[in-house]
Amino acid sequence: MPDRADPVRPEDVPPRWIAQHRPPEQALFSGIYGLVLASALAAALDATGEKADPGPDALWVLLTALASGAAHGYAHVIAQRASADRAATTSRRQLVFAEWPLVAAVLPTVAMLLAAVAGWWAESTAVDVALVFNTVALFGWGTWAARSAGHSRPSSCLAGGLDMVIGLVIIVANALIK
Incomplete structure (x- = not known):
């Protein structure tokens, strides 16, 4: 009787679940862009000497996220219109609505600011929490993308760490500027 041991999966091949739930490239791009945008906006809001108004x-x-998403989507429309490939089938509306991950990525920051409106914490605390949350989310998205692309765990964590550096740069810049 043959031995029925489970096949050994090489380290650089992602588990089946990760490979099946790979984020679309556009969603990943827009989501990361939205996290960076939310962090930069949140950092700019927390001005010293100003009255907090969350x-x-x-x-x-x-x-700003809605305007950025619409502008980015419309830029795709313009680029498609100007491209040599006039047979492109993606509708203009689909190109603009494909930017929804950018808007979705700022919603946690908006929620944290709204929690400050409710009096759960000060706006400066909401900004700090949003910056940390977005930085950790950048790590998660970067790691997930690399893992789903077939990178090993250490390589995926390195990729996530490099994405996280963007958030850390915003946090450091926020601390130095204020």
Whole structure:
């Protein structure tokens, strides 16, 4: 009777679940872009000497994300229109709506600012928590993307760490500027 041992999977091959749940490239791009945008906006909101007003600040973060997503999607429309491949089949509406991960990525930051409106914490605390959350999320997205692309665990963590550096740069810049 043949031995029925489980096959050994090489280290650089991601588990089946990860390979099946690989994020689409556009969603990954827009999500990471949204996290960086949310971090930069949150850092800019927390100005020393200004009266904290987290409600309008949350609205500005959301509106900026919506405007950025629409502008980025419209840039795709313009690029497609100008491309030599006139047979492109993606509708203009689909190109603009494909930027939804950018808006979704700023929602945790908006929620944290709204928690400051509710009095759960000060706006400066909301900004600090949002910066840390977004930095950790950058690590997670970078690691997930690398792992789903077939990288080993150490290589995926390195990729996530490099993505996380963007968030850390924003945190350090925020601390130095204020």
